Structures are given as C-alpha cells and as structure tokens.
Amino acid sequence: MKTYTADSIRNVAILGHGGEGKTTLTEAMLFNAGLLDRMGKVDDGTTVSDYDAEEKSRHISISTAVAPFEWNGTKVNLIDAPGFFDFYGEVYEAFALADSALIVCGAVAGPVVGTEKAMSMCKKAGMPHMIVINQLDRENANFNNTVEALHAKFGTNCVPIQLPIMENGAYVGYVDLTTMTAKKFDGKNEKDIDIPANLKARAEELREALMEAAASDDEELMMTYLDTMELSQEEIVRGLSIGIADGSVTPVVCVSALMNAGVYTLMNEIINYLPSADKAPMRPAISVKTGEPVKVDPNGKFAAQVMKTVADPFVGKISIMKVFAGSIDATYSAYNPNREKSEKSGTVSMMRGSKLIAVDKLCAGDIGAMAKLQFTATGDTLCDAADPVQFAPIDFPAPCISRAVTAKKQGEDDKVIQGITRLTEEDPTIQIEKNAETGDVLVKGLGEMHIDVVCAKLRNKFKVEAQLSDPRIPYRETIRSMAEAEGKHKKQSGGAGQFGVVQMRFEPSPTGEFEFVNAIVGGVVPKEFIPAVEKGLVEAMRKGVLAGYPMVGIKATLYDGKYHPVDSKEVAFKSAARLSYKAACVKASPVLIEPIYQYKVTVPNDYMGAVMSDMSGRRGRTLGSEQTDEGTVIVAEAPLSEMFRYATDLRAMTQGRGSFTSEFVRYEDVPANIAKKIIENAKKDEDDDE
Secondary structure, three states: OOOOOOOEEEEEEEEEEOOOOOHHHHHHHHHHHOOOOOOOOOOOOOOOOOHHHHHHHHOOOOOOOOEEEEEEEEEEEEEEOOOOOOOOHHHHHHHHHOOOEEEEEEOOEEEHHHHHHHHHHHHHHHHOOOEEEEEEOOOOHHHHHHHHHHHHHHOOOOOOOEEEEEEOOEEEEEEEEEOOOOOEEEEEEEEEEEHHHHHHHHHHHHHHHHHHHHOOOOOHHHHHHHHOOOOOHHHHHHHHHHHHOOOOEEEEOEEOOOOEEEEHHHHHHHHHHHOOOHHOOOOEEEEOOOOOOEOOOOOOOEEEEEEEEEEOOEEEEEEEEEEEEEEEOOOOOEEOOOOOEEEEOEEEEEOOOOOOEEEEEEEEOEEEEOOEEEOOOEOOEEEOOOEEEEOOOOOOOOEEEEEEEEEEOOOOHHHHHHHHHHHHHHOOOOEEEEEEOOOOOOEEEOOHHOOOOOOOHHHHHOOOOOEEEOOOOOOEEEEEEEEEEEEEEEEEOOOOEEEEEEEEEEEOOOOOOOEEOOOOOOOOHHHHHHHHHHHHHHHHHOOOOOOOEEOOOOEEEEEEEEOOOOOOHHHHHHHHHHHHHHHHHHHEEEEEEEEEEEEEEEEEEEHHHHHHHHHHHOEEEEEEEEEEEEEEEEEEEEEEEHHHOOOHHHHHOOOOEEEEEEEEEHHHHHHHHHHHHHHHHHHHHHHHHH
C-alpha cells in the first residue's frame, strides 16, 4: 500500500450493539476492496477482525481491530469495535483512533441500547457519524419502521439518503435520494431502473426532508432551497458534509452486509460524506518543557499516541498508534515522554486484523503499528525528543465488578498473577490487586464475561488455569461497651522464668482508631515493658473474638500490673496483653461490622423505580437523586456484601442503559441474623482448617 497523506485518509469506527453485523460489514468492505478471495463468517471464526481465539469460539467481537483498505484513491482505516458492554474499554480505544463513525443498526430490532450508547458517545465527543441500517436480508426487516424509531429516539435530523427496494422480502436495490434515481444490484455492479411506483411518494417525502437538512447549516443553500424548493446532488452533498461535520445532521444509509448488498455504495458514501483526517480536531496536548497546553502542528515534528496494545504470542507486544504530526519510518527513534525513555527504531507497519504489513512510512492522520516497543504502553505519546509533547490520556471506564482469582493447580498462583498483569497491558480496563485484609487476589473488569475472557486468555496464551470465586468481605470487629480484665503470663520450666501481669480496660475509641493509654503509676509495670504490652495488643487485634476478623476502634488503657525483677521479660508482657484482650473483649459487647459503599447509579427515568426497589432489597438506603444530561443519578448506600454482581444485575434491569460508580464511606454493624451466620461459617472454616 502506498503512503497516504491526511487529506486522503478516512479513520472510521464501526459502532453499535452486539450482533448487528459490524464485523460482517467490515468483512464485506475488505472483500469489495479486493483484499479477500471470499468473505469470512463470524459463526465460522473466519473474519479478519475477529482473530482472537476467544472471539472465534464465542462468535463475538472482544477486541477493537483495525482493517485498512484503499478505495477510489483514498485510504480507509476501518476500526471494528465490540458491541458487548463488557468490552467497552475497546470502544474507547476505537474512539481515540477514529475521526468519524458508522453506527450500525439492525433493520429488524431497530435502534437498541448499543445504538443509543454509540450515538451518545459520538455527540459527546463531537464526532461526525452516519447510521447504517443493516440486515435488510432478514425476515421482518423494515426500513421505514426503523427510520421512524430513529426519529423518535434521536430526532428528525437522522435523514435517509437512500430508500431500499424490496422484492419478495429481498433487498434488491435502492433509490438514491440525492439524485432521485433508482439502482438495482447486478452482481458487483448496479443497473439503472425506474423508481418503483409504490416508492415514489415515500421517496419524494424523504428527499424533501433530506434537502431541508442539507440546507439548514448553510445560508446560501437555504436561500437556494427556499427560492427553488430544489437542490442539486452537488449541493446536497456539500450541505450534508457541513451538517455531518458539526453534528447537526446524521445521514442514514441501508445495506445487507451478509449479502454484500449496498456495501459498494456505502464505501463511496464514506469517501463523499465523512471528513478526511486533515479535517479532524487535534487531540489535546501539553508541552513537556513548559507543562502548558499546546496545539500540535500536523506539519511539524513527529508526534503520535499509542491507542491500543496487542499481546501477540508470536510477534510480542504490538503498539497501534495514531500519527498526529510529521511522519515516522523505520529509521526514526521516537521519544516517550510518559516514561522519559527513547524507543529503538523498528519496522513501521499497518495492521489488518492480526496481520502486520510493513510500510515505508506513516504520515500525519494515519494509523499504524510498531512491534516490540520496550517501554511504551497504551495511552503513551511518541514524539520528537527535541520538541516533546504529551497527548491527553484515554479516559477508560472504571472496572465495576471484582472476582477473587486463584490458580487451579497448587504452586501456579504467581503464573496467574503474572499472566493477568501482562493482559492489563493489552486491556487497561482490567485491574489486578491483592486485598491486604482478606489476602484475596482480585481481578477487576467491566462485567462477568469480561473476567471470564481474562481466564480464557490465561489458558490460551500463558497455559495456566485460573478459577474464580466471590471475594471475601473485609469484615471487621469492634466493641460497643467497656470491660476490664487481667492478663497473667507465668512460665517456670527450670532456669529463668517468664512473668508478667497486666490489668487493662477496653472501651470504644472515640476516634474510631486504636488508642493505647499508659496509666501506670508507681512503676508497677516498668516503663521498658510498656511497648511490649502495646505490641502484644496490636498483634492480638489482628483476630477478633467473634469470627477472627481484625478488631478495630478500641481504646485500651493499661492501669495496673505486676512484674518480677528477674523473670519479667518483654515476651511475658506481650502474652499477658493478649490474654487480657481476649478476656475483656468477649464481655465488651463485641459486634461484627461491614464495609458500606456509596453508589451513584445513572439510569434513564423509566428505570428509577426498579433500581430503587432493587437497592432496598440489597439492604441499601437511597439518599437522593439528581437530573443530568445522561439521565437520573440515584445516590444510595449499601453493604459491599450485597453488591458483588450489581454490574450484571443493573445491566439486566436497565437493558444495559444503567451505569454506576462506587466508593467506600464507612463501616456499620452487621444485622444480628446475618452476623450469626457469618460467625458460624467462620468457626466452621476454622474447625475444617484444624
């Protein structure tokens, strides 16, 4: 493939709900561009952009894939993004790579939640976009109903530029509303036909709406339209291009990707209507030298950002980048200001699915890849060391579900942790951490399927089996009243003995933290043994008196004791302190306490009742709500123990439209009936361990 400059490049993300045919549409375009001998199928695992083993076995897209092709003297970088919400981190990478988008919508189901999310993201980012009504080959496909549903959800600025011609349920051609001519598919070609009589009225109606939309953002076009009530094809294209660029118009086209019907026309529409890379807004950046915002000059020195990392089992780490300024070839050593390291020069490639194809160089506006960069991660900038800049990071969605992960085989826990750590390079929405209190190794992600795929990749790529379980809750224990007790440690076994006695008072700490008070007078416990008493308490409090969870929120006062001038030692006073702790805390109204989190749940108004009722069923309390552009935000508090699968349940309750964030706020007493079960289970586990 030859080298292209920004004015001849289109970077186009393909977005939409899972199962609407995005990958099949990508496959059809690659076939039409002469890059494939035949179209692959998602169900057969033979498509270019679904190349990962898990994608092939599950028949869904999991990772964003780049698929460049040449068409009419233009390079089109297609970016096929997953539609399932568990993999939406990949959609954010696709957005970072793209300058415009095709939003694929099924002709049977019409616009669904994935369509809504894609439209919302495009509008929020100011990204030009078109809607592609796909699957016109399916039974019950209905273009008009789908258009009406688009108008109901997104407004009448969604304007068709084509009207499908259907014969006996088959998609056989279309009316081009920009020219009011009809085409019938004839193999790879199209032949001109008369507009079918049954479509003339509908075509006139849609063309009128199209001309109004095309004229709406251009004063000259508006005057022409008002004077003549007509616009030429050239004027419509010009007007639509203006409206698409500023987001005021969303053209709607129709295809059957599986039958490769209408896809040739769509490829032309991409060139005609979607903006070239030189028209795209520059990504925000700062000067590394000054820390101040700077506008990168596309004609200046090389600057790019790595938007995705692929862990290839044969090639190693592949960094997919978008070039914003200058150019890069195999002789260029780029500087990474995020790591303050220089990367060695290497082969510059473009990536089509899983294949790396070497190119002479990449220019501003293009998307390419480099393998085996030593220091660079997703989101990092690569630039000229003499004039370093740093692009804004990708704002990935935060993980919302956690599972405890262990190795199935004893002794392979380190391999599991190392494997997941490697996978976080490929997918920044995966996180791994060890809970210091429970000892659980937690893998975090965007959904249960997301985490299941992590385990599958561990098996496929790193040959280690992992198993998942619910994380243990970091319960704690505390006391609600005051109690006193003596702790006495006396040991005589010949020779030097051990002796220490403490009298201690335990009560709730007003600060909520552990407090140790030395109230000894008269030297009944020598000062050199006082630290040993405190140390013994700290060690003892690691296990509570109810279920063995850490004890917190205690004020411990040492007010009396005894010692022996010869036999008293630090170890004796440590043991005495532990004994007094156990004896007193059992009498001081001990309770089990649990972590309470605050949840901010964003949902459309229609789901408020269901979400609030569900929160109540989780022992949650709704604190209030507020209206935002994205819906209603319900603020609630709930115990962590009730919320492990909330991400999955909220998705089911709201048909995928709900989202939430959470943060820890405090500990509260566990209700007595629930605490009883937790204590019984803890004692049973302790007996089993013995």
